[in-house]
Amino acid sequence: MAADLSAPALAQQQTAKLVLLGEQAAGKSSLVLRYVKGQFFDYQASTVGAAFLTKTIPELNIKFEIWDTAGQERYHSLAPMYYRGAAAAIIVYDITSTDSFNRAKAWVRELQRQGSPNMIMALAGNKADLESARAVATEEAQAYANEAGLFFLETSAKTAANVNELFAEIARKLPKAEAAPRQPQGGIVLDSAPAQAPKKSACCA
Amino acid sequence: MDEEYDAIVLGTGLKECIISGLLSVKGLKVLHMDRNDYYGGESASLNLKQLWEKFRPGQQPPPSLGASRDYNVDMVPKFMMANGQLVKTLIYTDVTKYLEFKAVDGSYVLNKGKVYKTPVTPNEALASPLMGMIEKFRARGFFSFVEAYDVRDPATHKGLDLRRMTMGELYTYYNLDAQTVDFIGHAIALHRDDKYLGEPALPTVNKIKLYHDSLTRYEGLTSPYIYPRYGLGELPQAFARLSAVYGGTYMLNKADAEVVYDESGAAVGVSSAGETARCKFVVGDASYFPAKTRVAARVVRAVCFLSHPVPNTNNAHSVQIILPQKQIGRHSDMYVFCCSYAHNVAANNKWLAFVSTTVETANPEAELAPGLALLGHIDEKFVTVSDVHAPLDDGSRDKCYISTGYDPTTHFETTVEDVLSLYRRITGEVPDLDSKNPRLAEPPAE
Ligand SMILES: Nc1nc2c(ncn2[C@@H]2O[C@H](COP(=O)(O)OP(=O)(O)OP(=O)(O)O)[C@@H](O)[C@H]2O)c(=O)[nH]1
Ligand SMILES: [Mg+2]
Numbered sequence: 001m002a003a004d005l006s007a008p009a010l011a012q013q014q015t016a017k018l019v020l021l022g023e024q025a026a027g028k029s030s031l032v033l034r035y036v037k038g039q040f041f042d043y044q045a046s047t048v049g050a051a052f053l054t055k056t057i058p059e060l061n062i063k064f065e066i067w068d069t070a071g072q073e074r075y076h077s078l079a080p081m082y083y084r085g086a087a088a089a090i091i092v093y094d095i096t097s098t099d100s101f102n103r104a105k106a107w108v109r110e111l112q113r114q115g116s117p118n119m120i121m122a123l124a125g126n127k128a129d130l131e132s133a134r135a136v137a138t139e140e141a142q143a144y145a146n147e148a149g150l151f152f153l154e155t156s157a158k159t160a161a162n163v164n165e166l167f168a169e170i171a172r173k174l175p176k177a178e179a180a181p182r183q184p185q186g187g188i189v190l191d192s193a194p195a196q197a198p199k200k201s202a203c204c205a
Numbered sequence: 206m207d208e209e210y211d212a213i214v215l216g217t218g219l220k221e222c223i224i225s226g227l228l229s230v231k232g233l234k235v236l237h238m239d240r241n242d243y244y245g246g247e248s249a250s251l252n253l254k255q256l257w258e259k260f261r262p263g264q265q266p267p268p269s270l271g272a273s274r275d276y277n278v279d280m281v282p283k284f285m286m287a288n289g290q291l292v293k294t295l296i297y298t299d300v301t302k303y304l305e306f307k308a309v310d311g312s313y314v315l316n317k318g319k320v321y322k323t324p325v326t327p328n329e330a331l332a333s334p335l336m337g338m339i340e341k342f343r344a345r346g347f348f349s350f351v352e353a354y355d356v357r358d359p360a361t362h363k364g365l366d367l368r369r370m371t372m373g374e375l376y377t378y379y380n381l382d383a384q385t386v387d388f389i390g391h392a393i394a395l396h397r398d399d400k401y402l403g404e405p406a407l408p409t410v411n412k413i414k415l416y417h418d419s420l421t422r423y424e425g426l427t428s429p430y431i432y433p434r435y436g437l438g439e440l441p442q443a444f445a446r447l448s449a450v451y452g453g454t455y456m457l458n459k460a461d462a463e464v465v466y467d468e469s470g471a472a473v474g475v476s477s478a479g480e481t482a483r484c485k486f487v488v489g490d491a492s493y494f495p496a497k498t499r500v501a502a503r504v505v506r507a508v509c510f511l512s513h514p515v516p517n518t519n520n521a522h523s524v525q526i527i528l529p530q531k532q533i534g535r536h537s538d539m540y541v542f543c544c545s546y547a548h549n550v551a552a553n554n555k556w557l558a559f560v561s562t563t564v565e566t567a568n569p570e571a572e573l574a575p576g577l578a579l580l581g582h583i584d585e586k587f588v589t590v591s592d593v594h595a596p597l598d599d600g601s602r603d604k605c606y607i608s609t610g611y612d613p614t615t616h617f618e619t620t621v622e623d624v625l626s627l628y629r630r631i632t633g634e635v636p637d638l639d640s641k642n643p644r645l646a647e648p649p650a651e
Contacts, residue, residue, distance in 0.1 A: 081446070
């Protein structure tokens with residue numbers, strides 16, 4: 001992807017933390033992978049390794065910091081740090097599983113209770129390519145989303161249908177005014193730049 | 206849960222979460238459990254509701270304090286040295302990306318009943334009202350020597366062998382008076398008592414250098430300390446996430462988790478709700494290993510809610526004040542920490558102040574008086590006395606690698622040392638924290 005080459009001056013760039021939630025195997029990691037890298041794997045391993053990706057949308061001057069659950073939600077052990085300060089959340093369910101839809105509703109309730117009040121929430125009915133195995137009707141999910149005040153799309157990480165649209169719509173919904181307060185005032189970025197001590201020469205292979 | 210793991214970690218305190226993260230990154234299969242339904246164990250940060258539930262069950266926090274969720278009250282207050290081992294661990298593991306830090310405004314020391322900014326650089330020594338004119342020049346000489354000192358470069362040693370010479374002798378060499386020695390040893394080198402005076406000078410010189418290097422580590426620091434937004438409770442959560450990202454399995458709310466031993470007394474698993482997860486070894490805090498630890502010390506801490514900054518600290522939003530033992534007629538130092546809504550740990554216009562020290566008498570609460578006296582009006586106060594447990598064994602025999610409790614030091618140096626010691630006993634390796642973990646060569650973003 002060439003997006004990073006055209007990224008404009010960083011000064012004005014808005015960083016937005018975006019978290020994904022949803023039942024195991026609903027397709028959270030696949031959606032992120034499709035969106036950020038344009039890839040899809042039929043046998044996507046349960047999230048291990050890369051659970052933190054970034055993606056810049058140059059036109060809107062937004063940089064998404066995308067957090068994936070790292071499987072901590074499996075035994076209801078997700079840390080509150082996960083959604084702390086998140087500007088947006090995508091709650092994912094699998095259209096072929098009623099259980100996953102119910103779990104999505106539970107996440108929405110949890111976020112409404114714990115998350116920041118102006119967090120943008122999107123509901124994604126994933127695996128829309130599996131129409132023949134559908135268990136959750138589009139109308140039902142749409143009605144629920146309207147009632148709960150969520151933005152709703154059916155997506156497919158496999159065919160890429162509505163994936164870009166999902167993230168783009170979230171980017172558009174981000175209040176521009178949020179840019180300033182989200183910046184940590186006086187924040188320090190911890191990096192590995194040497195203080196002043198000379199670099200030790202690496203000794204061993 | 207009936208599965209086989211390499212390691213089972215019990216308790217999600219900071220030490221356990223760092224170990225869990227390091228082991229998972231190393232490729233070990235880790236199961237991490239906690240009896241509580243929240244992360245952090247003893248090192249969690251609590252909101253008002255949780256705090257009242259714990260210490261004043263049945264009562265409600267006064268509405269004047271503001272919203273419960275705006276509070277993150279540390280149970281083990283500490284600051285991070287900007288160039289210290291914990292920061293190095295965060296960089297080594299790339300966990301920094303999950304956290305946001307802000308500088309701590311000031312570092313102060315009590316002298317003859319008054320609070321002074323701690324001088325550390327040669328120039329600060331010259332400007333400090335803590336010392337008389339002649340003493341200032343001596344102190345400047347001392348700080349210039351320490352600043353320039355490099356173990357590997359004999360030209361900076363001025364003919365002094367700091368491995369042989371005691372710290373007391375080095376002070377004498379620079380003719381420093383007792384008051385100066387007191388603040389250097391306690392407010393800069395952060396020793397808790399005076400044993401170090403008779404020990405080789407090098408470790409103390411390194412501690413002074415750490416303080417100095419921390420102060421100059423990031424631009425604009427006015428103290429050597431930094432502190433995470435939303436409180437220290439974020440740290441264990443961030444390392445737990447690292448562990449999970451590398452395949453670690455997390456289970457909270459396992460109230461009945463219990464270590465299972467074989468006939469020889471070696472740990473072979475952990476049971477909960479009738480199921481047993483097996484493993485090669487168990488790591489955890491003392492509370493999961495009854496009869497395998499001893500009480501090494503007792504610490505008394507007060508958490509105080511204020512509606513103003515700590516007096517005489519230049520209206521600091523965050524500050525540390527050290528009360529050296531001799532200044533208050535004790536055997537161990539006392540520490541005051543303060544942070545505020547500026548670090549997102551309290552509601553708007555509220556400050557949290559902590560006073561802590563090692564227990565020396567039968568009336569620990571009364572011991573805190575000199576620290577509490579520095580705070581001005583206190584809206585609410587909680588006092589806790591906790592035992593610091595230390596393991597009886599090193600884990601090689603019983604396969605139980607037990608962390609030591611959190612001592613009253615002001616920072617995380619001893620915390621990380623304990624973690625590294627556990628890691629070395631478990632794996633036989635010592636990570637080089639000055640590098641980046643080679644196993645974390647993550648695919649670049651985008
Ligand atoms: N047909 C189809 N399969 C999908 C789609 N999205 C994901 N999958 C498959 O569903 C399985 C689970 O996808 P993941 O992306 O790993 O799901 P997850 O929500 O990240 O799962 P955990 O990380 O285990 O919580 C994988 O085998 C994917 O290939 C989709 O849109 N259509
Ligand atoms: Mg996943």
